[in-house]
Amino acid sequence: MSAQCGKNVRLSRIIKKSTGKSVSVAFDHGLDDGPMLGNIHPRETMEKIIEGGADGVLISPGCARICNDLLCDDNAPSVILRLDWTNTFRAPDELNYEEGRNILISDVESALALGADAVLTFMFIGYEHSEVEAREIAKNAEICRAAARLGIPHIMEPMARGNAKRTAGREMDPKLIALHTRMAAEIGADAIKTDYTGDAVSYAKVIDGCPVPILIAGGPKTSSVKESLDMVKGAIDAGASGILLGRNVVQAKDPAEMIRALRAIVHGGEEVDYVLKHFDI
Template sequence: MSAQCGKAIRLSKIIKKSTQRSVSIAFDHGLDDGPMLGNIKPRETMEKIIEGGADAVLISPGIARICSDLLCVDNAPAIILRLDWTNTFRAKDELNFEEGRNILISDVESALALGADAVLTFMFIGYQDSHVEALEIAKNAEVCRAAARVGIPHIMEPMARGNAQRANGRELDAKLIALHTRMAAEIGADAIKTDYSGDAASYAKVIEGCPVPIMIAGGPKTSSIKESLDMVKGAIDAGASGVVLGRNVVQAKDPVAMIKALRSIVHNNESVDYVIRHFNL
């Protein structure tokens, strides 16, 4: 019996075979950032994610339990389960130390028990302490081996973080994105969620150098809907396999319309101007 068969079946629920693309929604921010606009009432937000037609939703173990009945409906999105926690994204004055850290909070077997179709973990590079970076690699390699044994896809979220990257404004440097996405693929990632470099030309080189599908993260909430959609369109034009957007969807005035607009761009190659007009965004 081949566990690779299970991986292929599960991944096809996230990255659709007809387009080789995905519109996935990140709804795991409460785990690291606490309550915020868009996650105060998780069941209400999950209902909007489902109504919009998301292909998949990234959630924590707790939200998987809280919304389990909603995720049993016929049109429910595939479940990507977050296996780790981080304090990397907190403001420095809230950390009380220089750089954040990550730790596993769940495992592959628990993810299967919760009905997950894939698991996802951070992989940060750029720490001042090289040993911490090495531990990030070891963590992801361990999850990859566990996922391979049972046939569940492991989506990695590699990112260039740490004080040096922040100080030099290099977090979105295409060369660094190309480095850590290729590292993730070589370790064994089945797909990748990561930063967008800011323009299609540089991102096309990232895509070219990575042999597994890349879906872009949304990052901080953009100043406008058009800015968010332009980012998505640029990534798709560069060859990305879709999106895993969070704040720019769940904090939108109309999350349902926003998801439908994303689907039109990602799966139907519609223009940004068209979807803004068509979905009254």
Template sequence: MIGTTRRRARLFDPESGKSVILSLDHGASDGMIPGIEKIQEMLGAVGSSRAQGVVLNKGLARSWGGNVDQRVGLVIQLSGGTKHGLPTYNKSLVCSVPEALRAGADAVCVHVNLGNDLEDRMLGDLGVVTDEAHQLGLPVMAVIYARGGQIVNELDPALIGHSIRLGGELGADLVAVPFSGESESFGRAARSCPVPVLVTGGPRKASLDIVLDDISQALEAGASGVCVGRNIFQHPDPIAALAKVTERVHGAK
């Protein structure tokens, strides 16, 4: 596990101990959403930011991964599904761990949605990936949402806490979940998780200030950083938005 822990450590700033991971894997699921055309620009700029990692699907990693500064970790998304499929929460493995490694991955990512009739298969995928990735010394980030037919409120603090616990129990090296907005329960789950917990950005908010306030609350509650995409690349000035997010996570430099 030495390789896994060393590579995971590179996804955290040595001074703040926190992580900012820029998620740019939305094109597969959502298609030509606003801001998606800025992806290549973002990849060229991320090296001069204070972000520690970027999430890409395998095709972009092979085509544009060379534009990513070597100091920035490349996290390759192994899960895929589109908003047009039924059910919309379905995620399947579309990339293997060896394929991700050949594409230059420093870590891999698996998306799991719990609380639906496909939960067992997605959990099985996470189990297979953690085994294969750890054999090759690659850390696994599990992005976990409560989403599906059994879910009424995706931000229910109990469900967010269960998502955090689930990732830690099933062997992920990082767990990324939405912030529930309820600091006490989130902090309890994060503190008892054996691995770092990041908060995801979710759909684009009405303003970046709302995102920054959520980040501050999550960090105070015990989050170890963020994994944010749409609230950065859909911003009118994504480079400036990324700078503000990194400053909120790592502090002013």
């Protein structure tokens, strides 16, 4: 019996075989950032995510329990379970630290018990102390081994986010993104969620150097819907396998309509101007 069979089946629920692409939503911000626009009432937002037709949704163990009955819906997205917590993104006026830390809060077995189709963990590089970065690698390697044994995909989220002073302004550096995405693939990631470099040309080089599918992270809410759509279109044109956007979806005027618009670009190959004309976003 091969656990790879289980991985293939589960990953195909997130990255669709028909297009080789995924429109997934990151809905795990409450774990690290607390309540914010778009997650105050998680069940209401989850209903919108389901209505829009998302292929997958990234959630915390707690949210998986809160929304359990909704995730049993015929049209519910596949569950990607967040296994770790970080204080890296906490605002400076909210007990932030110059160098954040991450810790596992769940494991692969628990994710399967919650009905997950995949697990996801951060992998930050750029720490002032090299042993901290080494622990990040060890953590992800441990999860990879467990995921391989149990036949569930492990999606890694590598980012240049260790020490704020050391990485400030360099998070979107194509060379750093190419470095940490390849590291994640070599450790054993089945797919990757990571930053967009800002343009299709440089991102194509990142994609070319990474032998596993890459889904782009959306980052902070963009200043306009067009900016968000341009980012997605650029990534898809560069060869990305889809998106795992959070705030640009759940904080949209209508999250369900935003997901439908993103599907038109990612799965349908539509241009940004077409989407802006035909969707009420």
